[in-house]
Amino acid sequence: MITTTNPATGETIATYETLDDNGIDAKLEAATRTYREWRTSPIERRVELLAALGDLYESNKEELARLAVTEMGKPITQARGEVEKCARLFHYFAEAGPPMLESEFWDLSDGGRAEGRWLPQGPVLAVMPWNFPFWQVVRFLAPTILAGNVGVLKHASIVQGVAHRMEKLVLEAGGPEGLFQNLCVSSDPIGNVIADTRIVAATLTGSEGAGSAVAQQAGKHLKKVVLELGGSDPFIVMPSADLDQAVEDAVFARIQNNGQSCICGKRTIVHADIHDAFAEKFIAALKDVKLGDPMDDDTELGPLSSEGQRDTVLDQVAKAKDEGCSLLFGGEKLDRDGAWMTAGLLTDVPLASETGTDEIFGPVGQIYKAKDIEEAITIANAIPFGLGSAVWTNDDEEREIFANHIEAGMTTFNAVNGSKIEAPFGGIKKSGFGRELSHHGLHEFMNLKTLVYPAKG
Numbered sequence: 001m002i003t004t005t006n007p008a009t010g011e012t013i014a015t016y017e018t019l020d021d022n023g024i025d026a027k028l029e030a031a032t033r034t035y036r037e038w039r040t041s042p043i044e045r046r047v048e049l050l051a052a053l054g055d056l057y058e059s060n061k062e063e064l065a066r067l068a069v070t071e072m073g074k075p076i077t078q079a080r081g082e083v084e085k086c087a088r089l090f091h092y093f094a095e096a097g098p099p100m101l102e103s104e105f106w107d108l109s110d111g112g113r114a115e116g117r118w119l120p121q122g123p124v125l126a127v128m129p130w131n132f133p134f135w136q137v138v139r140f141l142a143p144t145i146l147a148g149n150v151g152v153l154k155h156a157s158i159v160q161g162v163a164h165r166m167e168k169l170v171l172e173a174g175g176p177e178g179l180f181q182n183l184c185v186s187s188d189p190i191g192n193v194i195a196d197t198r199i200v201a202a203t204l205t206g207s208e209g210a211g212s213a214v215a216q217q218a219g220k221h222l223k224k225v226v227l228e229l230g231g232s233d234p235f236i237v238m239p240s241a242d243l244d245q246a247v248e249d250a251v252f253a254r255i256q257n258n259g260q261s262c263i264c265g266k267r268t269i270v271h272a273d274i275h276d277a278f279a280e281k282f283i284a285a286l287k288d289v290k291l292g293d294p295m296d297d298d299t300e301l302g303p304l305s306s307e308g309q310r311d312t313v314l315d316q317v318a319k320a321k322d323e324g325c326s327l328l329f330g331g332e333k334l335d336r337d338g339a340w341m342t343a344g345l346l347t348d349v350p351l352a353s354e355t356g357t358d359e360i361f362g363p364v365g366q367i368y369k370a371k372d373i374e375e376a377i378t379i380a381n382a383i384p385f386g387l388g389s390a391v392w393t394n395d396d397e398e399r400e401i402f403a404n405h406i407e408a409g410m411t412t413f414n415a416v417n418g419s420k421i422e423a424p425f426g427g428i429k430k431s432g433f434g435r436e437l438s439h440h441g442l443h444e445f446m447n448l449k450t451l452v453y454p455a456k457g
Helices: 021-038 043-059 061-072 076-096 135-147 157-172 190-195 208-220 243-259 275-287 307-322 373-381 396-405 438-443
Strands: 002-005 012-016 104-107 113-119 123-127 150-154 180-182 201-205 224-228 234-237 267-271 326-330 344-347 364-370 390-392 447-453
Touching: 002 157, 012 157, 021 123, 021 150, 021 180, 021 190, 043 061, 043 076, 043 135, 043 157, 061 076, 061 157, 076 135, 123 135, 123 190, 135 150, 135 157, 135 180, 135 201, 135 438, 150 157, 150 190, 157 180, 190 208, 201 208, 208 224, 234 243, 234 373, 243 275, 243 364, 243 390, 267 275, 267 373, 275 326, 275 344, 275 364, 307 326, 307 344, 307 364, 364 373, 373 396, 390 396
Parallel strands: 123 150, 123 201, 150 180, 201 224, 234 267, 234 390, 267 364, 344 364
Antiparallel strands: 002 012, 104 113, 113 447, 326 344
16 A cells, blocks of 8 residues: 655555556566557558647646645645646657658668667666656656557656556546556566566656666666656855855755755855855845745645655755764754745765765755865865756856766756757766657667668669
8 A cells, every 4th residue: 555645745646556476467468469550550540649748738737736746745836847847848849859850871881871760669667756846757658658668657656646546647638558557566676567568668856776677677688778766956156246146046056946956956166256255145035035835826835745855855864964964953853743844055065975975955054165166166076976067157168178078867957957859868977878759869769770771783
């Protein structure tokens, strides 16, 4: 059994029956059966389904947003934004996707001609987290539908309501049974699912540990895998930046999704010339963040996703103090039911410490002083992760240096870092490998089949 809990109140929401081995087998058989038909479906049929899903997410935005808030606690305004982004992604692949499936052609030196044709491969397993319960799945689902593959989802246990609703939405939009199915299971059977010959590949968004386990099992069975793992992203502010706007964005980066975002700035690195002025404004703004009911439109910071996740962050704050870090303010448990804590800020963090190299998945940030651009880059890269990064500068030469030397899958200038539906998204180092979104994400689980046509005569 899987039980979901409202992190704002600690109250039980619902209980779900988990699948046994026979239930899992039936789901995989349905996926295989549907794939045989879906792989040859006309591109117009796939586009029609994507557009219908985009419309459904738009028309059901309030219901879906409130479901996400109830199960994992994000502020309602951000939940609505997440659902809207899902709708845009469905429509993007419906409109821009078909040309991405067109063949490529090459003239050969022997006078012949070759064609590269994009073909589907089969059922793909997606292991997804709770922090963006709709977006992380849709990021996988939309290209899966367009490619002619089918999807099997193992979602985080705490958002099973979201998982079940997403499965039903595909059917409501006109998708065939078996095109997209939720496996209501714990993590235990996933190794066997990856090993099953009916699954051709896997994608995971989650922790470094989970990614390593999935990658090992996929590698053992010679199956491709895409991993989007943790991040402890730098948010760098240089003297030419708009200081007030940089402060505003640094605060949002630290509290977005209640601090539970892989790709938003966790380590704020500020040039020495403006450090003190920035820090004064940053601390004041963080202290002024409105913490409250996540269903309230005015709330900026809600509860963490679970009491267990809140306690993990509190343990990390305690560890930071033991390592000699200074807690400037906050980072404390609130005395109320649910998974509540205050925002906080650490400083004097040794680069080689556990605090300096680990990811704090909650509303507790770190601030560093860098004497110049070289030290800013050194601090930025002094972690095992390489997902995203944000740099505030209006100096073109500095932008080029940061673009070429920050070790990350993405660098955003003068804005909060975030995935863009038209551009590839993913990380390097221990933040994973492979790309999602754009044509790069669409092609990850497709077969680029080469067809060779000899020269005539």
